Amino acid sequence: MSDSNSTSPTPLIDSGHQKSRILTILKKEFREIFRDRRTVMSVVISPLIITPALFALMGTLISGQTEKIKSKTYSVGIVRSEEAPQLYKAVQAIPNFKFTTIEENKAENWVKDRRGQAVIILPAQADSALVHSSVPIQILQDPGKEESLAASSRLSQAFTLIGQQYVKQRLISSGLPGDYATPFHITEKQISESGGAGTFILSMMLPYILVVSAFSGAIYAAFDQVAGEKERGTLETLLVSPASRSDIVIGKFLAVVGVCLLSSILSITGLIFSFTSKAKSFAWLSQGGLHLSSAAIGVTLLVMIPLAVLFAGLLLAVSTFARNQKEAQTYLAPLFIFVLMPAMASMFIGTDVGKSIALVPVLNASIIIKQALSGSYDPGFISIAFAASAVYAGIALFIATRLFHKESVLIKA
Amino acid sequence: MIEAIQLSKIFKDKKRGEVRAADGVSLSCQPGEIFGLLGPNGAGKTTTLRMLATILEPTSGSATIAGFDVRTQGQQVRQNIGYLSGSTALYERLTAREMVTYFGELYGLESSQIKSRIEEVFTELDMHEFADRRCDKLSTGQKQRVSIARTILHRPAVLFFDEPTNGLDVVTARTIIRFIRRCRNEGRTVVFSTHIMSEVELLCDRIAVIYNGKVAATGTLEELRAQTGKQVFEQVFLKLIGEEDEE
Structure with a gap:
């Protein structure tokens, strides 16, 4: 310090033993996120309570209707x-x-x-x-x-x-055998290793539900963290603290990634509970058997990591670019199309697809989840998809970070 | 403690083209002094303070705060300053204590230091009653005290106040004025921006009148009165910016 004046008070200087500023920001963001009712509703309540409750309701209606038809x-x-x-x-x-x-x-x-x-x-x-x-x-x-x-x-x-x-x-x-006109006697045998009908339904729905829940679960958190801070006037306070802009953006980014992953994990938990529950209301989901290996769950969770990073980067970039949360919401429609279209497409595409599909963001992850659930892993496809997703995620994070360093975007003139 | 030389900031606006929000602003401020930046809305006060606080990067010119360069030593500059603006807000879902602790951690203070400073500052500002209440449940005056606590927790040598009484009632505004005065008495360097003449007369040791991004004049109240030959400060101000009252 070159200032020669000794009469000014001495500030409390950085002890050097402090927690990482990124960690401090991450911790604070999580605290705020889970005090936000909207996020708690979309990340926790919806996958753990509302989704299973809807399945149970559908099951009750379906079984009631089936019983009615049977006994009618x-x-x-x-x-x-x-x-x-x-x-x-x-x-x-x-x-x-x-x-x-x-x-x-x-x-x-x-x-x-x-x-x-x-x-x-x-x-x-x-x-x-x-x-x-x-x-x-x-x-x-x-x-x-x-x-x-x-x-x-x-x-x-x-x-x-x-x-x-x-x-x-x-x-x-006429003196002929009774089955003379029936040349074939066909029998079908279901083998448990490839999953039953329940696994098939799950493999159709899970990629879509996981992708949508990971994305939608993080929307409020991401928009609140930058666009919300700009709107409320707290971002200026943060920018004037010793935390660098990179510390701030990484801390916030990790918080959004965390919410995406948590949302996915809780969605998987809610779905697995629904599909494995012995309760009568859930029986329709696992009709014909359900086989979920730990490897399938592991691969599903693993594939969600680059996807969560991509979503977090995208949402944070939008949140940084927007002047307020309302403006951020207006950019949601094209983003939702970007996420929902490939996720929906995965419901109609089989697991046996060309390697070029591994380059399509979101769809590649959805196909891997489908493959994992049906027990057919393609290491080549998985490797390409992971590499592609990592690149897309990196680009999204790069854009978010660049925007965060842009004064015209960050500071209201 | 604060030295700014020819600080300029140019924004590019789609409609207006290049906007010189600050144009060659030079100022110097010493410990134990309240330096006022006086100017109408849009004069360039906030831009100047934001450049000094490293929120904005100057287009040209230089400045040092406590000996640190605002361009190249941003983190050290921010470590040494406290910044309170009338438009800054609190994290509504955090309690007053959590809010102040958060900034203590960002300033790199140890947990024990944060605890003892919170105890001191909360006592000083009479905040214990609402220390563990969420910020969205606080009154305007209580919120302002939390902001003050956040600003001084790390005992900054330099304090920037950007129109801190904006939108506040008379009682809350008086708390801020008293606080700013106390900062000076403790030997801190204070820069205070406002467009309210009475606050300048009440607080400032020296004043820079800013208009259209430029410093129109700098001096003590008496020096500015002598320079313009006017006694009423509003008239002094109008004369300095070339909008002299005709009556």
């Missing part, structure tokens, strides 16, 4: 049943249907007046015609009524089965 007894009119006692006997054996013989001229009104859900119109002398030939069977339905459509569909399926019995009888009476 349809009332169906049948025309000319007395002319085909043999066929009528087979029809009466269809479960959950109650048949009433009616006149043909009353058939349409039977459905219109809601006396029954459908009407079967048999041809004249159907039994004798069925010995050697096909007979036309008409099912009257009301396409505007869901129950009528359901009854009609089940009747069609039932008639197909009854038809197969007729074919069998005809073959036997």
Whole structure:
């Protein structure tokens, strides 16, 4: 210090043993983030409570609807049943249907007046015609009524089965084996290692949900940290402290990365809970079995790291560029498209894709998560995707840091 | 303690082109002195203070604070200053204690130092009652005291006050005025910017009148009165900026 005046008070000088300023900023940002109800709602409450609750609600509705459909007894009119006692006997054996013989001229009104859900119109002398030939069977339905459509569909399926019995009888009476007209007997066996139907549903949904939750969970935190500080006038106070701009931007950036990762981890936790819960409401998610290896979870978490870094960089760059939080919100729409489009695309793209897909940000991570869940790892794809994601994340962080050093962006004139 | 030589700051504005917010500002300020920057809104006071506090980089010119160059030794400069502006705010989701501790840590103070300084400063400013209350629950006066505590926690040798009484009621403004006076009495170097004449008359030992980014005149109150031949300070000011009252 070159100042010669000795009368001025001595400031408390940096002890040199202080905590890293980046760590100080990170700690403070986390403290603030988790006192912000909006962030707590989107990062903690939503994935841990709201998502499982929605799955449970959907499960309850689906199982309720399935039970209702299963136990529902349809009332169906049948025309000319007395002319085909043999066929009528087979029809009466269809479960959950109650048949009433009616006149043909009353058939349409039977459905219109809601006396029954459908009407079967048999041809004249159907039994004798069925010995050697096909007979036309008409099912009257009301396409505007869901129950009528359901009854009609089940009747069609039932008639197909009854038809197969007729074919069998005809073959036997002709001296041929009953399965003469059935050259293939197909059986399907599900192997647990590749996951069951539950794993398939999870692999479809998880990449999308994870990407969206990581991104949306960090929005409030990122926008609050720079645009919010500019708006409230606290950023100037921070800039005049001994923390360098790099310290500030890195501290804030790490906080946003942390929120992204936490949001992802809690989303995975909420989903795994939903998919593995033995509760009846969640049964629909794991129908057909669910197999989640620790390697799959590990890869999923690992792939979220460069993605979180990319999102944090992008969001922080927008937050730094915007004059206030409201302006930052207006830049969200194109950003959401950038994130949501590839995440949604991953739902329709299989796991067996070309290496060039590994270069597409967000989509590459989504495909890796899908691959991990289906138990098929492609080290080449993973390596390229990690390298590409790291480069994109680096670019995003570089832009955010550059903006943070730009006076015209940071300081209100 | 503060030496500024020909400090200039040019902003590029899409509509107005180049804007010279500060144009060759030179000033010197010593310990135990309150140096006033007086000028209307948009005169360049805030820009000058921001350059001295290293928030903005000067386009040209130089300045040293406590012997440190504002261009090349930004961190050392910031270590030695306290900055309080009328527009700065607090972290609303932190308590008063957390807020001040945060800045103590940023200034590199040890935990024990921070604790003892908080005890001292909170007692001095009568803040214990609301020390653990969140800043968004504090009254304007209490918030201002938290800002003061944040500004002086590290015992800075140089203090900048940028229109600190802006929007404050008379009682809270008086607290700030008393605090600034005490800083001078403790031997600190104080730069105080305002557009309120009465505050200048009340506080400042020397004054620089700033207008259109330039220093129109520098001196003590008496020197400026003598220079203009006016007694009422408002008239002194108007004459110095070339807007002399015709009455």
